[in-house]
Each structure stands twice: as structure tokens, then as C-alpha cells.
Amino acid sequence: MKTILYNPRNKGASLLLAFLLTLIIALPARGADVPTTTTRFDYAVMFRQMLIEKVLPYWQDSSVDRVYGGYLLSDNAARKVEPATEKQLVSQSRMIWAFSHAHLKGFSAGQRNYLESARQGYEFLTRFFLDSQYGGYYWKTDREGRVIQPRKILYGQSFVIYALVEYYRASGDRQALQHARDLFATIQAKLHDPKHDGWFEHAERDFQLVLNPEDRRAEVEVAGRKSANAHLHWMEALSELYEVTRDRNVRQALREALKLNSRYFYPVKPGLSRFHRMPDWQLVPNDPNPGLSYGHNVEFAWLMIRAEQVLRRTPTWYHFHAIMNHALQYGYDHVQGGLYNRGFDDQPATDTQKIWWVQSEMLAALADGLAHEYNGAYAMALDKLLAWLVQFQILPADGIWLESLDASGKTLSSSKAHAWKAAYHDVRGMVKFIETCLPLDPKDAEKNKGRHKAAR
Numbered sequence: 001m002k003t004i005l006y007n008p009r010n011k012g013a014s015l016l017l018a019f020l021l022t023l024i025i026a027l028p029a030r031g032a033d034v035p036t037t038t039t040r041f042d043y044a045v046m047f048r049q050m051l052i053e054k055v056l057p058y059w060q061d062s063s064v065d066r067v068y069g070g071y072l073l074s075d076n077a078a079r080k081v082e083p084a085t086e087k088q089l090v091s092q093s094r095m096i097w098a099f100s101h102a103h104l105k106g107f108s109a110g111q112r113n114y115l116e117s118a119r120q121g122y123e124f125l126t127r128f129f130l131d132s133q134y135g136g137y138y139w140k141t142d143r144e145g146r147v148i149q150p151r152k153i154l155y156g157q158s159f160v161i162y163a164l165v166e167y168y169r170a171s172g173d174r175q176a177l178q179h180a181r182d183l184f185a186t187i188q189a190k191l192h193d194p195k196h197d198g199w200f201e202h203a204e205r206d207f208q209l210v211l212n213p214e215d216r217r218a219e220v221e222v223a224g225r226k227s228a229n230a231h232l233h234w235m236e237a238l239s240e241l242y243e244v245t246r247d248r249n250v251r252q253a254l255r256e257a258l259k260l261n262s263r264y265f266y267p268v269k270p271g272l273s274r275f276h277r278m279p280d281w282q283l284v285p286n287d288p289n290p291g292l293s294y295g296h297n298v299e300f301a302w303l304m305i306r307a308e309q310v311l312r313r314t315p316t317w318y319h320f321h322a323i324m325n326h327a328l329q330y331g332y333d334h335v336q337g338g339l340y341n342r343g344f345d346d347q348p349a350t351d352t353q354k355i356w357w358v359q360s361e362m363l364a365a366l367a368d369g370l371a372h373e374y375n376g377a378y379a380m381a382l383d384k385l386l387a388w389l390v391q392f393q394i395l396p397a398d399g400i401w402l403e404s405l406d407a408s409g410k411t412l413s414s415s416k417a418h419a420w421k422a423a424y425h426d427v428r429g430m431v432k433f434i435e436t437c438l439p440l441d442p443k444d445a446e447k448n449k450g451r452h453k454a455a456r
Contacts, residue, residue, distance in 0.1 A: 030396055043386045044437035047430045052109075054399035055430070056102050059423040060117050063095060068144050070124035071095040073422055077395055077402060078414035086148065087141050088419040089129060090220075093159035096121040098423035100163070100170040105431055115170055122167050125160070126179060134206050135186035139219065150205035155220045155230040157187055161237035165244055180241055184250060192253075193226075196280045198260050201230045225276040225284065228265035228293075232300050235261055239307045251311065258307045266300040268319050270326035271346040273297055291344045294331035295358030297323050298339070298365040305368060317372065324369060327362070328381055333407060337384030338362075338393075340407070353412060356401040356421070359385065359393060360429035367433045401426045 063071040065087075073091050074084040099118035108114045128145030129137040131152075137160050140149035164180035167173065190207040191200045202210040202223040210217075211224035221227040235257035242250040264281055266273055273292035276284050301323040308315045331340045331349045339362040340349035366382040369375060392409035393401050395416070403413035403421060415421055 030392065030394075038387075040382065040386065040437050043390070044434045046390070048434050048438065050394075050399040051102075051107060051427070051430060051434075054397075055423070055427065056107055056114065057112065058398045058400055059095070059098065059417075059427075060112065060114065062417065063423075064117050064120065065124075065143065068124070069120050070128075070145070071121055071422075072143065073417040073419060075400075075417040076415050077400075078411070084419070085143055086419070087124075087143065087145075089137055089139050089153075089156035090159050091419045091422045092121060092125055092129065093156070093163040094422040094424035096125065096163040097159070097166045098427050100166040101427065101431070103170045104166070118167055118170060122164075122173075122176060125163075129160075130179070131205065136183065136190070136207070138205070149217075149219075151210070151217065152190075152203045152205065152207060153218075153220060153230075154187070154191055154199055154201040155227075155233060157183060157191075158230065158233040158237040161241055162233070165237075165240040168244065177244065181245065181247070184238075184241060184253070188249070188253065193279060197256055198226050198231065198279075198281070199234060200279070201225070201227060222276055222289075224279070226264075226279060226281070227276050228261070228274060228296060228300075231257060231261050231265060232296060232303065235307055236303050239303070239310045243310045254307060254311060258304065258311070261300060262304065262316075262319065266297055266304070266323065268322050270297055270323050291342050291350070293342055293358075294327045294339050294349070295341065295355065295361050298327050299361035302361075302365045302368045320365075320369065324365060324378065328377060332381060333388075334381075334384065336407065336409065337381075337386075337388030338407075339385070352407040353404050354388070354393065354407065355404045356393060357425040359389060359401070360425035363389075363429040364432045367429075367436045371436045 062075060063073055065072045070087050070092055072084040072087070073095075074081050096118050099114040099121065102108065103113075103115040103118065124145065125137070128141050128147070131138060131150070134152075136152040136157060138147045138149065139151045139153055139156055141147050161180045161183055164176045164183070168177040168180070187199065191203065192198075193200060200209050200211075201221055202215070202218050204210060213222050213224045215223045221230055235254065238250060238254040238257055241247075242254050260281075262268075264274065264277055270292065273296075274283065274287075275289050275291070275293070276287065278284055301320045305315045305317070305320055326346070327339060330343055330347060332338075333340065333352075333354075338354040339358050340351060341353040341355055341358060342351040343349040362385060363382075366378050366385065369378045370382065388409075389401070392405055395402065398416075400416045402411055403415040404411075406412055
């Protein structure tokens with residue numbers, strides 16, 4: 001389904017959007033009841049208004065480092081926090097992606113130039129994070145760009161490619177795409193496991209592998225293990241790189257990542273999901289970190305479909321549904337709405353926190369599932385999730401999502417921005433949801449409203 005994007009030449013869409021915005025006066029106060037007559041169509045209009053007026057302006061005004069370039073992420077809804085003094089690869093890349101994505105989706109308008117916000121981040125990234133001697137990108141710099149952690153971590157490299165491809169799409173800068181291709185070649189040469197397949201995840205600056213699981217400098221996942229998290233996001237990056245390059249080497253790597261994720265980390269029997277595997281794909285002996293993440297599972301579900309579509313394969317919707325049904329059965333709050341954090345096997349969730357990124361990925365997955373075909377269980381879960389978000393997770397003042405809440409809606413972490421919380425999951429989830437609900441053609445508006453009524 002086509003979507004409404006800001007386009008001054010599209011008078012019909014602009015008039016429709018203006019009309020719809022009059023229907024939604026403001027986001028309800030946090031904790032306020034959401035009217036039961038609110039439809040998914042109404043939520044989509046509300047979310048679009050939030051992105052235009054609050055969310056994207058917040059990230060642009062609060063994160064862009066106008067002195068040295070790049071992004072500084074440090075904010076809390078409940079208390080004053082010290083300004084950030086470090087810049088970490090993942091958050092820098094995610095912000096480049098977010099501003100590039102916002103521009104691609106038509107949100108740059110008036111004084112809001114999100115492509116410019118992406119460009120200055122891209123320049124900081126390629127000037128200070130890129131290792132011109134050994135290849136790859138450093139893990140962390142100080143505010144001015146001096147390297148303070150030179151390690152090469154697969155998780156971070158994945159988001160660099162994801163960001164570079166989106167920036168290329170938004171800007172047309174072919175040098176950005178070349179940087180992405182160069183990084184892919186480096187990772188394949190230095191981190192790919194030629195014996196067992198998959199990728200090693202931690203290395204020193206010169207790509208000497210770090211394999212000691214006790215290494216405390218790993219910072220993300222476990223050195224010497226293969227992780228569901230890093231392999232998922234590597235697949236995510238490869239999907240986007242392959243779509244714009246059609247390079248056969250990228251295609252081969254994407255096929256491999258898809259196969260390994262589907263078999264070892266996110267299988268069709270989701271209760272067997274694992275966070276980590278040994279390099280030869282055996283289970284970790286006496287695994288200190290057992291269990292599964294509902295958020296990662298549903299994120300994989302929709303990213304799997306994306307990868308298959310990019311590969312021009314018939315999507316394995318049965319696998320998608322198996323993961324979603326497992327999450328709904330064991331990890332979903334069918335009373336209040338929202339997806340819990342973690343659990344074990346085919347048992348009720350053991351960690352019932354509701355974390356912002358988990359809700360974002362559930363929003364994206366449910367939107368994709370319903371865009372494919374109607375499913376009553378998905379529709380009811382989506383309606384509950386939307387009500388939860390508006391009532392508890394999203395701050396009315398600026399539309400930013402609180403980091404974590406307990407099952408009842410009590411705030412556990414009031415963080416709004418930090419090195420691991422950037423404009424990525426929530427912005428992406430909101431945009432994907434909007435794109436399933438808002439028609440481009442004004443004559444489709446009434447028909448669309450009927451299709452997206454919330455369950456009573």
C-alpha cells in the first residue's frame with residue numbers, strides 16, 4: 001500500500017493530511033485512557049504528526065554536535081544527566097541511518113533538513129572512525145574524534161553498512177556506497193569463518209581475533225562466541241547492501257547469514273532460540289546466558305521476510321507466523337498490551353519488562369504481518385500495543401519512548417537517549433506502521449479507515 005509522504009506537488013495527499021491532522025489534537029497525557037473508538041488509521045495519523053512535529057525535531061535539536069560533528073546522546077526524562085563525552089560506533093551509525101531515512105520518507109521540510117543532519121554525521125564517521133590502515137571502523141572516539149577504543153566489532157560494523165547504504169539512497173553520494181562495499185570486503189576477508197561459516201565478532205584494531213569469553217572489553221555480546229544479535233544485524237545490513245548493489249558476493253553472504261540465523265538462532269521452533277553458539281555452532285556448555293529474547297525473535301521474523309524479498313525468494317511466512325505466534329502465546333501481555341523482554345523455551349515470560357526497542361520491533365512485525373494478510377490475533381495484539389504505547393511508553397511532550405517500564409506501566413528507566421538508545425528502533429517501527437495504514441490517494445481514505453478499525 002502506498003503512503004502519504006510530505007510532497008508539495010502532491011496537493012491531494014497534502015490536503016488529506018491536513019484534514020486528518022485536525023482529527024488528532026494532541027497525544028494524550030501519559031497514563032490517560034485511550035478512547036476505545038481510536039482506530040489504527042487514527043494512530044497512524046497521530047504517529048505521523050508526532051514524527052513531524054516532535055520526534056524528529058527532538059533528535060535533530062538534541063543530538064547533533066554542532067561543534068565537532070557527529071552526535072551526542074544523553075538525556076533523561078526524570079533527571080538531569082551529564083552531557084555525553086564519547087561517541088560510539090553503533091549510535092553514530094544509527095543516527096546517520098535515522099536522519100537519512102527521515103529524508104527519504106519525505107520529512108525534510110521548511111527549516112528541517114534531515115539530510116544535512118545525516119551528512120555531517122557521515123563526514124564525522126568517515127573522518128574519525130574509519131581506519132585507513134587496517135580497514136573497518138573503530139568502536140569508540142571522544143567527542144572530538146580521538147580514538148579511545150580501536151577494536152573492530154562485527155555488531156558495530158553491521159550498522160555502519162546499514163547507515164552508509166541509507167545515506168547513499170538519501171544523498172546519491174556514491175562514495176558512501178563505496179565505503180559500504182569496502183567495509184563488506186574487509187569483514188569477509190577478516191572476520192568470516194572459513195571452516196564453520198558465520199562470522200567472528202571481536203577483533204583488535206589489526207583484526208587479530210579476540211576469542212576469550214572472559215574479555216571484559218568486548219562491550220557487546222561475548223568474545224569467542226557467535227551471537228544471535230550480531231548475526232541478525234549483519235543479515236539486516238547485507239539485505240540493504242545487496243538491494244542497491246546486486247553484487248554476487250554480497251548475495252552469497254546474505255544467503256549464508258539467512259540460513260544460519262534461521263537454523264541456529266531463530267528456528268521455526270522458537271522455543272529453541274539461543275543467544276549464543278560456539279564457533280562450530282554447538283550449544284555453549286553450561287551456558288551462563290540461556291533463554292530467548294522475544295524482541296529479537298520478532299525482529300528476525302520481519303527482517304527474514306525482508307531478506308527473502310531482496311533475494312527474490314518466496315517468503316517463508318510459515319516461519320514468520322511460528323515466531324509471532326510463540327511470542328504472542330508466551331511473551332505478550334494480552335491485558336495491558338506490550339511485549340515482554342525474555343523467557344525460556346515454551347514457557348511464560350520470566351522477564352516482564354517492556355523495553356522501548358522490543359515494542360518497536362513488535363510494532364514493525366505486526367504491521368508487516370497484517371500488510372501481508374489479515375490475522376485476527378495480530379490485529380488484536382497491534383491494537384493493544386498501540387494503546388499501551390500511547391498510554392504509557394511515549395512521552396506526550398516530545399514523542400520520545402521511555403526506555404523501560406514494568407508490566408503495569410511503572411517507569412523502570414526514564415532514559416530518552418544514550419549510546420544504546422538512538423533514533424532507530426522507534427522511528428523505524430513508527431514509519432513501517434504508518435506505511436501500512438495511510439493511503440496516498442484521498443479517495444481511498446474512507447475505505448482504509450474501515451479496514452483498520454481497532455478491535456472493540
